[in-house]
Amino acid sequence: xxxxxxxxxxxxxxxxxxxxxxxxxxxxxxxxxxxxxxxxxxxxxxxxxxxxxxxxxxxxxxxxxxxxxxxxxxxxxxxxxxxxxxxxxxxxxxxxxxxxxxxxxxxxxxxxxxxxxxxxxxxxxxxxxxxxxxxxxxxxxxxxxxxxxxxxxxxxxxxxxxxxxxxxxxxxxxxxxxxxxxxxxxxxxxxxxxxxxxxxxxxxxxxxxxxxxxxxxxxxxxxxxxxxxxxxxxxxxxxxxxxxxxxxxxxxxxxxxxxxxxxxxxxxxxxxxxxxxxxxxxxxxxxxxxxxxxxxxxxxxxxxxxxxxxxxxxxxxxxxxxxxxxxxxxxxxxxxxxxxxxxxxxxxxxxxxxxxxxxxxx
Ligand code: C5P
Numbered sequence: 001x002x003x004x005x006x007x008x009x010x011x012x013x014x015x016x017x018x019x020x021x022x023x024x025x026x027x028x029x030x031x032x033x034x035x036x037x038x039x040x041x042x043x044x045x046x047x048x049x050x051x052x053x054x055x056x057x058x059x060x061x062x063x064x065x066x067x068x069x070x071x072x073x074x075x076x077x078x079x080x081x082x083x084x085x086x087x088x089x090x091x092x093x094x095x096x097x098x099x100x101x102x103x104x105x106x107x108x109x110x111x112x113x114x115x116x117x118x119x120x121x122x123x124x125x126x127x128x129x130x131x132x133x134x135x136x137x138x139x140x141x142x143x144x145x146x147x148x149x150x151x152x153x154x155x156x157x158x159x160x161x162x163x164x165x166x167x168x169x170x171x172x173x174x175x176x177x178x179x180x181x182x183x184x185x186x187x188x189x190x191x192x193x194x195x196x197x198x199x200x201x202x203x204x205x206x207x208x209x210x211x212x213x214x215x216x217x218x219x220x221x222x223x224x225x226x227x228x229x230x231x232x233x234x235x236x237x238x239x240x241x242x243x244x245x246x247x248x249x250x251x252x253x254x255x256x257x258x259x260x261x262x263x264x265x266x267x268x269x270x271x272x273x274x275x276x277x278x279x280x281x282x283x284x285x286x287x288x289x290x291x292x293x294x295x296x297x298x299x300x301x302x303x304x305x306x307x308x309x310x311x312x313x314x315x316x317x318x319x320x321x322x323x324x325x326x327x328x329x330x331x332x333x334x335x336x337x338x339x340x341x342x343x344x345x346x347x348x349x350x351x352x353x354x355x356x357x358x359x360x361x362x
Contacts, residue, residue: 003117004362007039007091007110008351009101010164011191011315011322013269014278016230017206018223019213025160025176026206027223029230031183031238031278032102032164032171034356035191037348040092041070041107043114045122047135048086051078059093069108072158077115080154081138085122087115096195098202100316102161109165112151113360116142152180161316169353170238174231183235184242185352186268189310190331194296194321195344200286205317208285234274241268267310267326275311275324282317296321299337307333324350 010032018027053074055064066072070089078085089111095103123139141147155162156178163180164171170183213223269275287294293314300312300323307330309323325331331347338345351359 001121002042002044003114003121005041005043005110005114006360006362007041007095007103007106008165008168008356008360009035009037009095009103009106009193009348010161011035011101011193011320011350012280012313013170013274013311014234014313015280015282015316016227017209017281018227019218019220020206020210021220026209027175027220027227028173028177029227029234030173030177031234032161032173032180033186034165034168034171034351034353035101035193035348036351036359037095037101037193037346039095039103039107039110040362041110041114042090042092043111043118044088045115045118046086047122048084051084052086053078054086054088055091056088057091057093059091059097061097062091062093069104069158069162070111073108073111073154073162074115076154076157077112077151080150081119081141083119083135083138085119085135087118089114096320098199099195099320100200100202100314100318101193101320102165102316105159105162106165108158108162109155110360112155112166117361167353168356169351172231172234172238174227181235182353183238185354186238186242186350188352188355189267189269189350190325190328191348191350192300192323192325192331192334192338193315193346193348194300194323194338195346196290196293196296196319196321197344198290198292198319200290200318202317205282205286208289209281212285233277237274238268241271241274267324269310269324278311278313280314283314286314286318290319293318293321296338296341296343299341299343300334302334302337309334 013031013033015030119139152163160177163178167182169185172181172183302308312323314321323334335345
């Protein structure tokens, strides 16, 4: 039986980047937030004498070889568990490819979750021959706490923004983005994602950032203090904003998903004042390359108006931008503004941790 898994998108509620490091990466401090918006990844695993991994996708732009993060994940997990199986991964693409929404990284985690379910089913059914002993031993490993820690390391090997999808909800990301900590969950909020036609290359955006650091004289050591301070500010702001929410708490339960956010309840983002100080450093380099994206941010924000966004900014290195809103009506008004400027958009909601895991398997 194939296993179908929702592969949710993320946005960055602020992204501060340090100067380039000697290892080619950049230290950063960010808050990731998962969204309801998702691709669907279907995993099928069969017993086999030798390992075989095949990928299919509804979108021709998705690579079907080792370049695909889902491929890398399956390969690493089978290696790690010492399991030989014939694995088929289908990616039904609904999210933008290279949009700054972590779609490829989420696909990798969905493939991992689907593979775990498939391997568990394989070991509990069918005629088992001598060649299945490896599968049995590997599958027993899946239930252990050692595997829970190991899969985070495997995810970090696949990509910097893969591990966040093993936590879900509101997540603090530091180091190169792979070191993740669950934050007290923000309540579900209406979110509009603008999907501009221009593409932004993440490596190019980092190179442009490097040029800016060089001209500003920002060094690795100089930026470390700023990033650490910001991590502390995020952790304490989120803990204070969410009643009873220590770091590591699950869904806040302030509002259940599906309810409108109109009413006396202010968003935790506003309560903490976070919406006034978060920013995405990539905007400094990406907006100068693509001025149309700065205009889309302005349309999403509607600053000074009653229907203004709680915050609006670029997600990751873009090109997707998002706005968060108090009510569905405010979000729909933002979509109408984008539509009159011929910018495609999607209406969604932020997805707290409990719902993220509760809705993952289809
Ligand atoms: O980790 P991931 O494969 O997603 O990174 C892709 C590229 O993005 C890296 O090779 C690096 O050039 C850049 N990157 C970076 N700093 C980060 C994350 C990614 O410079 N924190």
